[in-house]
Amino acid sequence: MSEALSLLPSNGVLVELSGQAPSPSKDFHQFTISTSNTIWRTWNITLRNDYRRLNPTESRQPAEDFAYDERLQYDVRRVFGNNTLEYVKNLCLGQIDYLARLPTPLLIYLVSFLELEDVASLAQTSKQFYEVCNNDSLWERIYEVHCDTVTDEMRSLAEQLGWKKMFFTNKLQLQVQLRRQRIKSPDGEGRNGDTFITD
Incomplete structure (x- = not known):
């Protein structure tokens, strides 16, 4: 208590x-x-x-x-x-x-264990939980849990798109985005070393 x-x-x-x-x-x-x-x-x-x-x-x-x-x-x-x-x-x-009074980092940690449907429902309960459920740090944790590999290249793309958009982007579209990012890179390295997104 x-x-x-x-x-x-x-x-x-x-x-x-x-x-x-x-x-x-x-x-x-x-x-x-x-x-x-x-x-x-x-x-x-x-x-x-x-x-x-x-x-x-x-x-x-x-x-x-x-x-x-x-x-x-x-x-x-x-x-x-x-x-x-x-x-x-x-x-x-x-x-x-008391739940609403927890520090935001702790709320993000707790919410990251919910099913995606529950995260969507929680986001509709208040302005505070809407912000928590759309926080980029939360979606980074969710992405890491659901994806086998998160490369530096994918993290770089997430900085542009946001982790939530990354999570819901079709895997084929994500491959295209990564390829475009690779082509735009100043040194052009990595064109032959594709990153494959797997379940």
């Missing part, structure tokens, strides 16, 4: 959201959820030409109380949407998304 807790930020903040309330309101809101409490701040925006400065209002309460605060839940849903509300409710109940 101590290892999981070490994934949390040192200040305890799990998520911080900010946004403007739906029209016709112009008010601006900020919502901070930490391991211990929730903080809801509101800046009232007025178009009236008066000289009063409206200070932001702040509501602070223990995180576990959020599940019973229907008014605050209504405000979160109104400003940030129902999906965000459900996510925040889970955080306040202690259901913290």
